[in-house]
Amino acid sequence: MAEVDSLGLALRPDELRKIEEALGRKPSVVELHAFDAQWSEHCSYKSSRHHLKKLPTTGERVVLGPAEDSGILHLGEHRGERYGIVIAHESHNHPSQVVPFEGAATGIGGIVRDVLCMGAEVIAVADPLRFGSIEDGHAHQRYVAQTAVDGISAYGNAIGVPNIAGDVYFDERFDDNCLVNVVAMGIVKESEIIHSYAPKGADGWDMILVGKATDPSGFGGASFSSLTLDAQDEESNKGAVQVPDPFLKNVLMRASYAVFGYLREHNITAGFKDLGAGGIMGCSAEITSAGGYGADIDLDQVNVALEGLAPEVIAVGETQERLIWVVPPDVTPHVLRIYNDEFTLPQIAYNARATVIGKVTAQPRYKLRHRAETVMDVDIEFLTGTIRDELPYEEPQVATSVVDEAPLVTGLQDDELLERVLAHRDVCSREPLYRRYDTVVRGATVIPRGAADAGMLAPVFGSAMGVALSVAGNPRYGRLNARAAGEHAVYEAVRKVVATGAAPIGLTDCLNFGNPRNPAHLGEFVAAIDGLAKAASAFQAPFVSGNVSLYNEAASGKAIPASPIVACVGAIGDVSHAVTSRLKHAGSVLYFVGSPQSALGGSVLIDVLGRHDPRLPRVDYELARAQHALVLEAAQASVLRSARSIGNGGLVVALCEMAFPSLAHGMKPIGVQIDDSWQWTHGAVGRLEALFGEAGGFVVEIAPEDIEAFEGLADDTEGVHEIGVTVEQPVLSFDSEAYDLRRLHHLWSTPLAEVYP
Template sequence: QIPDPFLKNVLLMGKANRQVFKRAKELGIEIGFKDLGGAGLACATSEIGATGGFGLEIDLDKVHLSMPNLLPEVICCAETQERYVLVVPRSFTKEVLKIYNQDWDLPHIYEGARARVIGKVIKQRHKGTKAQRHKGKAERYIVKHKGEVVCDAEIGEIVKGIVYKRKAKKKIYKEKEPEFPQPKDLRKVLLKILSSPNIASREYIYRFYDTEVQGNAVLRPGEADAGVIAPLPSSKVGVALSCDGNPFYGRISPYWGGATAVAEAMRNVACVGAVPSGLTDCLNFGNPEKEAAFWEFREGVRGLSEAAKKIGLKGYKETPVPIISGNVSFYNESAKGYAIDPSPIIACVGILKDYSKAITMQLKEAGNLIYLVGERYDELGGSAYYQEILGVNGRNVPKVRYEKERGMLYGVIDSINSGFVKSCHDISNGGMVVTICEMMMGGYAQGKLGVEIEMAEVRSEKKEKCQSVKVSECQTEVRPQRNYGLWTMDYGLRKGSRKTELREDKVLFSESGGFILEVPSKYASRLEKVFADYGVKAWKIGRVIEEEVLRIKGLGVVHSPPVHSPQSIGSDEGSESKVKGEKTLEVRLNELKKAWTSGLAEAMR
């Protein structure tokens, strides 16, 4: 970057690089390009040479420096930022130098800045064994300083890295799945979860920072599951970015903690209509010298890798979503030696061909339909429900069903870009019901629409299938219920209800991956076909309503007084009413907003 806040071209190097790329493409020339990061020039040049299958000869006397008399090892390994190394044909060299030094005038922008030829590609080899030469491991990496050779090594040996053969021992996770009766008052449960620190609105935090640098923001923090910018002037191309991870999942299963982090980051990018195109990771683990911690790390990386491979890059058959960079933080322990939960954090970058098609999570119009994509499974391990209501972590961690995940992602992306979807939000922390509440409220709690859900339409994991085609033969007798004060356990099912394995509270708060979509009725059949083409079902579960209320109809195990007026959070007077012999959960929008917007501030007091 240029150290002058008054210059408009503050990312001059990026623009100069793009001009080089454009010219190389016009000439049909293949070039190598790499930025200088860890280990500086030594790393970048050796890696770019090894990748191409050639050796390199570098002359450190030709490297431009910020100060004189630096040692050769310092010149080689310094990590000064905003530097790049290119490998280009000799015929293209003069033009490259002209672009950087004359067209973009680097020498006059900053002292010492310029483009310069510092070395060449060579084919010289060591006299290594025939097997070494055959495998391409004997190409030489030669570095000269003041006329002397200060490094002469096989380039393959430099880049292959140090391989540790550490012992790994599976860590035994002892916590079990809790057995508990369903809460009597789901309204109180919902409000408590919405106000919890891990769910509550972060508006105070992201409002504190400037999101309008360069004025290219399309979707700002909080408006959608991913932020979107328009980085290229006079271009419709948009870039979406999301960052995700859940250490509670990693505590139960490092593998699924890694896999779900990848899947959710990709889901969030898909929610705005972008195609997930690249990943980067930040891996946070304990001491790798301890067998259990190293096993956690190995499993977490395996989860990342398999998710990127098995979900795949849209438009490229059997091609993984590339993990283009990342870093690892080890030895994260307390003074007593207790390690943090395995915490892989994944950032995903997505591309939109037309950023004007990007959508937010806030509901748009009454009368539109609400669709669920992604079945509800008994997967509440590490969930907000277990953490906040029961104070346990559980065991049934959310899993990624790779083939279905791919179909869901691609279906959402295609549907949004076809204009069939008006708002979209992925199902993650808090489950389906929290997702719907957040869509009602919008990122800045400015929403003014409600939602009515038919519980009977929500697809969940089936306990058993009735083979009869007659509905009457699939009905179940009503069995008695037992009341436990605050809790109620249902021992049976209502007549005519689906016989599912999941209780209603688990259906509402399960964190199995999925999406909630707002769809105009005129696009319903076309949207369903898009998902069907990917082998995925989209279920119509409700509609957007004018009334500012969340209404979930068809509940059969809830016992609370009927709704009369908006109640304060924590009140014993629930907002649940009886409709045509069934129970209906109703929570006013202003109650949802109050819980969600005040939760973080309350937790920090």
């Protein structure tokens, strides 16, 4: 094993033995690195794949489930063409903890390529973020939180893809392992999808490497992300992070769109795949083996940034901004012309270009040549398909301690509770952060960041159909109960999309957990999948793509809270019916659509009180489905002036966030007056549970003239409560007290403005 250790590989002794047995000889250095990358958790999902099978992945809307670089959902038809939404979700957690700017930027860069290579135009990104505590004494965590956002902003803005959804939480359990999850979305005609595999009849076709010149950056990235982070290795870890080049990517995307056009025009089927973990080797092996082929690659043909790179660095290094095409040889000159001459790649970045690096072979072997020597020659199936690692796990212990069932007594006045909740790090305004993201480039944005719970686009020019995108995943729940956290992640993501008037049609996930070799951590992972599967099935929203990020654990053994993070795609036939969350008029009637529960566990209220309560809200799926159907029908009937889903901080926070935009200069202030809670809860829950509980639901604003229509739609729906009205005074009033909306706005809008000035 000395050799493996000295190469800095993560391969385990039993894996090495398996390789030696299969090859019948000692593997070469290049082969060792290749297996190290390909058999890492990051590439192989060896300890997670069999658990992921439990997620529902099929349904009427599924055009392509989780098999390739992205999943595809059917959005709708326009002028006889079917359009699909391409969606991918990934993490760049380890790199962002070590080098936050580059780590986060390359996260966006990588996920965008996953969508691009399906033949899609990239139309949006989203960024669920989990950072460590940013309070005094956490200077590094604060630096990570600030700098990762700068990286996302710099990259996404430059390539011209709007950031339309995201969330952020701060929790000391992320101190040593931040989570930078990224989602990218694209639009494609379903008849023009390009697959991540060598198509039928591809024997002898060219493999064209496109993009940045290969350099030593990102060498060992796949296995690096499949190890726990050790502070002592900080310097060597930095070398495993890739270097972003959004300028080159901007051009690369546009050139690829031009290639799509050429292929379409000439009716040519090709394969296209992003280079991610495992570099040229990983990509070329997967794109060929997925089609049942082998590959023969000449590393000397690779355009490099400097001479003298070792073959293993060229083969598995993870230089950014590269993709591989598989095309018939007579098409090759046209692809090269578009990238190299029309879009002048060699003039955009040093030695960037499109270049032929090898051939697809009928023989299912994976071969690499370097300086006229064969440096790798293995069975391609063995390389890409066989590794599996069934690790033991334990059902997580969920705290079931007997708790006081009596209504919560806080000992605090309402105004102080309100202040603390609104200023809480999980509640306060995210605007200072997302103001740094371009949310409207491409001119297709219907609902930008911050205007509703989900972002929305009209992605097909000339068509009124829209697509919504939301993200969710509450670490306060993850700390308490992994299974419930999975259920709630789906429920919240779905609810957020519904609040905009879009019907949820599919999901993606990124499962961020600790070390799978720790049975307790793997147990949380397994339980979370169970929760995700249950909720996704109940809402008939299949998972079409996803990602697993394990080993989010410091060398000290301190792991992150269970963090199943979900993105939800929604479809709306006509964006005229899109609903935003700002209150539109005084004199409207407010309804609460939902069912409060006596379960404040995991709530912001419990957190600000410094209490512990393990009772998370249950998800009543039947009820939730009926309530979602009501909100969607009401949106469709144009009777919703505004709507907001209830989440962090509960009903009062939702009401404040609906009212705050009316305080902007040149707008008429709109306040909120809520009836005493017992009038609409009928004593089913206490007043704090009604006002601050996070069991879900919506607030909707209805014009007086639409009350009849709304109540007609709501007829048989349980949990529809008229709770109050909107007023002309800038106040939030409940339980006979009126609070100054401007002061509440100040409390809510300042905390993150200090972190993101």
